[in-house]
Amino acid sequence: MAQLPERPSAWGGLSAILDTPTKQWTVTAVLLAAMVALPFVTDGYITVIVTHALLYVVLALGLNIVVGYAGLLDLGFAAFFAVGAYTVGITTQYFGLNFWLALPLAVVFASIAGIIIGTPTLRLRSDYLAIVTLGFGEIVRLTARNLRETGGASGIRGIESPWIFGYHVQSNIDFYFVFLILAVLGIIVSVRLANSRLGRAWLYVRHDEDAAEAMGIDRVRVKLAAYVVGAIYGSIGGAFFAANLGAISPESFSFRQSVEILMVVILGGIGKIPGVVLGAFIVILAPEFLRGVGDLRYFIFAVGLLLIMLFRPSGIWPARSKR
Amino acid sequence: MTIFDIFTNQLLNGIVLGSFYALVALGYTMVFGVVKLLNFAHGELYMVGGFAGFLVLSFLAPFIGAGWFGVAVSMVFAMIAIGFLGVVIERVAYAPMLSAPRLSILITALAVSLVLQNGMLALTKGQYVPFGSALGFGGINLGKLFISYNQMILVSVAALLMLALEMFVSRTQYGRAMRAVAVDKDMSRLMGINVNAVIAVTFFLGSALAAAAGTMAGAFYGSLWYFMGFLIGLKAFTAAVIGGIGSIPGAMLGGLILGLLESFATQLDLRGMGIPFKVGSEWKDVFSFSVLILILVFKPTGLLGKSEQERM
Numbered sequence: 009m010a011q012l013p014e015r016p017s018a019w020g021g022l023s024a025i026l027d028t029p030t031k032q033w034t035v036t037a038v039l040l041a042a043m044v045a046l047p048f049v050t051d052g053y054i055t056v057i058v059t060h061a062l063l064y065v066v067l068a069l070g071l072n073i074v075v076g077y078a079g080l081l082d083l084g085f086a087a088f089f090a091v092g093a094y095t096v097g098i099t100t101q102y103f104g105l106n107f108w109l110a111l112p113l114a115v116v117f118a119s120i121a122g123i124i125i126g127t128p129t130l131r132l133r134s135d136y137l138a139i140v141t142l143g144f145g146e147i148v149r150l151t152a153r154n155l156r157e158t159g160g161a162s163g164i165r166g167i168e169s170p171w172i173f174g175y176h177v178q179s180n181i182d183f184y185f186v187f188l189i190l191a192v193l194g195i196i197v198s199v200r201l202a203n204s205r206l207g208r209a210w211l212y213v214r215h216d217e218d219a220a221e222a223m224g225i226d227r228v229r230v231k232l233a234a235y236v237v238g239a240i241y242g243s244i245g246g247a248f249f250a251a252n253l254g255a256i257s258p259e260s261f262s263f264r265q266s267v268e269i270l271m272v273v274i275l276g277g278i279g280k281i282p283g284v285v286l287g288a289f290i291v292i293l294a295p296e297f298l299r300g301v302g303d304l305r306y307f308i309f310a311v312g313l314l315l316i317m318l319f320r321p322s323g324i325w326p327a328r329s330k331r
Numbered sequence: 332m333t334i335f336d337i338f339t340n341q342l343l344n345g346i347v348l349g350s351f352y353a354l355v356a357l358g359y360t361m362v363f364g365v366v367k368l369l370n371f372a373h374g375e376l377y378m379v380g381g382f383a384g385f386l387v388l389s390f391l392a393p394f395i396g397a398g399w400f401g402v403a404v405s406m407v408f409a410m411i412a413i414g415f416l417g418v419v420i421e422r423v424a425y426a427p428m429l430s431a432p433r434l435s436i437l438i439t440a441l442a443v444s445l446v447l448q449n450g451m452l453a454l455t456k457g458q459y460v461p462f463g464s465a466l467g468f469g470g471i472n473l474g475k476l477f478i479s480y481n482q483m484i485l486v487s488v489a490a491l492l493m494l495a496l497e498m499f500v501s502r503t504q505y506g507r508a509m510r511a512v513a514v515d516k517d518m519s520r521l522m523g524i525n526v527n528a529v530i531a532v533t534f535f536l537g538s539a540l541a542a543a544a545g546t547m548a549g550a551f552y553g554s555l556w557y558f559m560g561f562l563i564g565l566k567a568f569t570a571a572v573i574g575g576i577g578s579i580p581g582a583m584l585g586g587l588i589l590g591l592l593e594s595f596a597t598q599l600d601l602r603g604m605g606i607p608f609k610v611g612s613e614w615k616d617v618f619s620f621s622v623l624i625l626i627l628v629f630k631p632t633g634l635l636g637k638s639e640q641e642r643m
Contacts, residue, residue: 081437128628134433135369136627139568143620146565154613263561267445274438304453310445314424317439321431 043188047181055184059252061292062187063245068272068284069194070241075270076279077207078234079214080130081138084145085269087125088239090261091118092246094152097164097256102157107170111247118243119236121148126235130228145266153258163257167250183252190248191285194241198281201237210234271313339476341594347482347551349590350489354544355567356574356582357496358417358537364513364577365533368425371440373541374564375447376413378557380542381549382451384409385462388550397465399484406488406546410539417538418531426527444564451557464550485547492543493583496536500579505532513577562616566593569623575636584634593619 047055071085095114099105105113129140152158159165169178177186201207209230212220221227250256272291276283291309298305355377362370387405388397395401424443428436470479500506511519512529520526548563549555570589574581596610596618610618626633 075434079434081434083441129624132627132631135437136572136631138371138437139369139565140624140627143565143569143623147617147620150614150617154617267441270438270441278434302453303449303457306449307446307453310442310449314439314442314446317435317442318424318427321435 040192047184052180055180057293057296059180059184059187061289062184062191063249063252064269064272064288064292065191065285066187066194066245067242067269068288069191069198069281070238070245071269072273072279072281072284073198073201073210073241074234074238075273076284077202077210077214078231079134079210080231080234081134082141082235082238082266083138083263083270084141084143084148084266085238085242086261086263086265087141087145087148088118088121088242089246089249089265089269090148090152090258091121091239092243093250093256093261094158094164094246095243096247096250097159097167098157100167101164107168107247107251111244114243114247115240118239118246122236122239123232126232127228130231130235142263142266145261145263149258149261149263152261159257161258163255163260164250165255167254167256169251169254177251183248186248186252190244195281195285206230206233271309274313275316336475337598341598342591343476343478343482345591345594346486346587347590348594349570349587350486351544351548351563351586352567352570352589353583353586354489354492354540355563356570356586357493357579358541359568359571360574360576360579360582361509361533361537363571364579365509366425366429366530368429368436369440369568370425370537371437371564372420372444372447373537374560374562374567375444376417376538376560377541377545377548377563377567378451378555378560379416379447379545380409380413380538381462381545381555381559382455382460383412383542384546385460385549385555389463392463397463399466399481402464402466402546402550403488406543409542409546413542413545414535414539417534417541420538421530421534426530444560448557448560455555455557457557460555462549462553462555464553466550481551485551488543488547492540496540497579499536505529509533565623566619569619569626572623572626572631572633575633578633578635581633581635588634589619589622592622 046058067085067089070088071082074080074082074085092114095117096107096110099110099113100107125141125144129137132140152163153161169176169183171177177183209220209225212223212225213227213230217227220230249260268291272287273284274287275290276285276287294309295305298308301308355373358373358376359370362368362373384402384405387408388401391404392401395404420443424439425436428439466481468479470477470482472478500509508519508524508529509532511522511524512526516526519529544563545560548559566589567586570585571582572585573588574583574585593615597612597615599610
C-alpha cells in the first residue's frame with residue numbers, strides 16, 4: 009500500500025501511543041482481561057454479538073493474510089468458510105464423526121480447495137484474480153445449494169457441538185470463550201507469520217513482484233502459501249461456526265459474507281492486526297446499533313467503505329511502515 | 332419435440348441472452364481498453380439503468396403508452412442518465428485513484444458497486460419491482476419455432492446499438508482518439524488528445540449501453556431487482572474475457588458465445604449415455620463461471636484479444 013505522508017493529528021498521536029511496544033503490552037493485557045470478564049458482567053445478547061465479532065476476527069485474520077500480507081484481492085473468501093462448515097456438518101451428521109476428527113478434515117479440505125483455486129489462477133493479473141475468486145465463491149455456494157448431500161437450499165441441521173475432556177461445549181458463554189481463544193491464537197499465528205521468512209517474502213511480493221522474483225522468491229509458491237493459510241483460518245472459523253449454530257445453509261456463505269469479511273480487513277487498515285480486530289467489532293457491532301435504519305445500514309456501510317478508500321486508503325488505523 | 336426443435340429453440344434463447352451479455356460486456360471491454368480498469372460497478376449500472384428506464388416509463392406511459400415505442404423512448408433517456416452517472420463515477424471515484432496501487436482501485440470499484448447495489452436495496456426494500464411495460468405477445472411461427480416480436484425487436488435494437496458503437500469507434504475522430512488512448516495514454520496526450528475527455532466519453536458510452544440492456548431486460552422479463560446486476564456483471568465479464576478483453580468485436584462475439592453456451596448447456600444431459608452429467612438450469616451459473624476460470628487459465632487473451640505481457 010502507498011503510504012500517506014504522516015500528518016500530525018490527535019488521532020495520529022493516539023495511534024502513536026498505542027504503537028509503542030511497552031504500552032502495547034499493557035493495552036493488550038487490559039483488553040484481554042476485559043474480554044474475559046465481559047460475559048460475566050453483561051447480558052446474553054451482548055455475549056452472542058461479541059462472539060459473532062470474534063468469529064469475524066478469525067475470518068478476517070485469514071483474509072488479511074491473503075489481502076494484507078500478500079496483496080491479493082480475494083472476493084470469494086466465504087468459500088473457505090463454507091468448506092470448513094460443510095465438512096464438519098457432513099462428516100459429523102452422515103458419518104458420525106467426532107467434531108475433533110472433523111476439524112482437521114475441514115482444514116485439509118480447505119487447504120486443498122485453496123490449492124485447487126490458487127494454482128491455476130495466481131499467475132493471473134490482480135483484477136482477473138479478483139473476479140476468479142468471486143466466481144469461485146459463487147460456484148461453492150451454488151454447489152452447496154444444488155447437491156443433495158449438502159442439504160440443498162435448507163442446508164444441514166442438528167450439528168452436534170463438541171466435547172472437551174468430558175465437558176460439553178454448548179452454552180453461549182462456552183462458545184464465547186472458544187472464539188476468544190481462536191481469535192487470540194489467530195492473532196499470535198498472524199504476528200509470528202508476519203515476522204517469519206514467509207512473511208517477509210509476502211511483503212516483498214506485495215511491493216514488487218518482479219524484484220522479488222529476481223531475488224529468488226518463487227512468487228507463485230509464496231502467493232499459494234498465503235492462499236492456503238488464509239483458507240485454513242477460514243475453515244477453522246467455519247467449523248466452529250457450524251458447531252456453534254448447529255445449522256448451516258448456503259446463504260450463510262454468499263457474496264455478502266465475503267464482502268463483509270473484506271470490509272473488516274479494509275476498514276481497520278489493511279495488513280495491521282489491531283486494525284483487523286477493530287474492523288471486526290465495527291462491522292459486526294455497528295449494524296446492531298443501526299438496526300433501526302433497516303436495509304439502509306448496508307448502504308451506509310458501502311458509502312463508508314467508499315469514503316475510506318477515497319480519503320483514508322490505508323484504513324482507520326493504518327499500518328506504520330517500519331521498514 | 333425433436334432434437335432439431337430443441338436446437339432451434341435454444342439457439343433463439345441463446346441469441347437473446349447473448350445480446351444482453353454483449354451489450355454489458357462492451358462497457359467492460361471499452362473501459363478496460365482505455366483505462367486498464369476492471370469496473371466492478373458495471374453490472375450495477377445495468378441494474379440502475381433498468382430502474383431509470385422504469386422510472387421514465389412510468390412518467391411517459393400515460394402519454395405515449397408502455398409498448399415498444401414507450402420503452403424505446405425510456406431507454407434513450409435511461410441511457411443518457413446512466414451515461415452521465417458513469418462519467419460522474421469515473422470523475423469522483425476512479426480518477427483520483429488511477430495512480431494508486433492496484434489493490435486500492437479494485438477495492439474502490441467494489442465499493443462503488445456496493446453503494447449502487449445497497450442504495451437500490453434501501454430504495455426498493457429488497458422487493459422485486461414490476462416493470463409495467465405492455466409489450467404484447469405476438470410473433471411469427473417458423474415451422475415449430477415461435478419467434479416473438481419482442482425477441483426480434485430486442486435483438487435488432489441490440490445489434491443496432493452495437494453497429495452504432497462500432498461505427499463511432501472506427502469512423503469518428505473521438506473513436507480514433509479512443510483507440511489511440513487505449514494503445515498509449517501518455518503518447519496520446521503528447522499528440523494533443525484530450526485524454527480526460529476520451530475517458531469520459533468511454534465511460535459514457537459503456538454505461539449507456541449497460542442502461543440500454545437494463546431497460547430492455549426489465550421490459551422483456553417484466554421485473555427489476557436490486558441484485559440483478561451482480562450476476563449479469565459477472566457473466567458479461569466472462570463474455571468480455573471470452574472475446575478478449577479490450578476488443579470491441581470480441582465483446583460482441585463473447586456475449587453471443589456465452590449466451591449460446593449457456594442456453595445449450597441447460598439442455599445438456601449425458602445421463603442417457605450412461606455418463607452422470609447434467610447441467611440443467613440449476614447448474615448453468617456454475618457452468619458459466621467454470622468457463623470463465625478455464626478461459627482465464629488457458630487463454631487469458633481470449634479469442635480476439637491481443638497478447639500483452641504486462642503485470643500490474
